Amino acid sequence: MITHVVTTEATVTDGEVTETIHTALEQAGLLASEHFVDWGYVNAKLLATSVSSHGVELTGPIRxxxxxxxxxxxxxxxxxxxxxxxxxxxxxxxxxxx
Known part of the structure; x- marks a missing residue:
C-alpha cells in the first residue's frame, strides 16, 4: 500500500527523505510500527534513530x-x-x- 509520495530534485537521495516521510505519516496518523523499505531509504543513522524518533522499526537491506x-x-x-x-x-x- 502506498501511503506517501515525495517528489524531489534528482540530487536528493532516498535516505534524505526517510525522516520527512516518517514525520508526514506520523502527522497524518498513518505511520505503522514497521516500515519496510528498499536499500536507498536505509542508513545507519536511520536504523539507530527511527524507533526513538518516531516509534517505527525501519527494516530494509543495508547498502x-x-x-x-x-x-x-x-x-x-x-x-x-x-x-x-x-x-x-x-x-x-x-x-x-x-
Whole structure:
C-alpha cells in the first residue's frame, strides 16, 4: 500500500527523505510500527534513530560500502589469488604467478 509520495530534485537521495516521510505519516496518523523499505531509504543513522524518533522499526537491506576504503578488504587487497599481500611482503607459502 502506498501511503506517501515525495517528489524531489534528482540530487536528493532516498535516505534524505526517510525522516520527512516518517514525520508526514506520523502527522497524518498513518505511520505503522514497521516500515519496510528498499536499500536507498536505509542508513545507519536511520536504523539507530527511527524507533526513538518516531516509534517505527525501519527494516530494509543495508547498502554495501562502495568507497575505496570499503573495497580494501576484497581478495585483491588481502593477498588472495587476485592480488599481492597488503603489506607488500612476499608470502613464502604462496604460489608465484609469472
Amino acid at each position: 554495501h560500502d562502495i568507497t575505496w576504503q570499503g573495497k580494501a578488504d576484497e581478495p585483491a587487497s588481502r593477498g588472495g589469488p587476485a592480488g599481492p599481500p597488503r603489506d607488500g611482503l612476499r608470502d613464502p607459502n604462496r604460489d608465484l604467478v609469472a
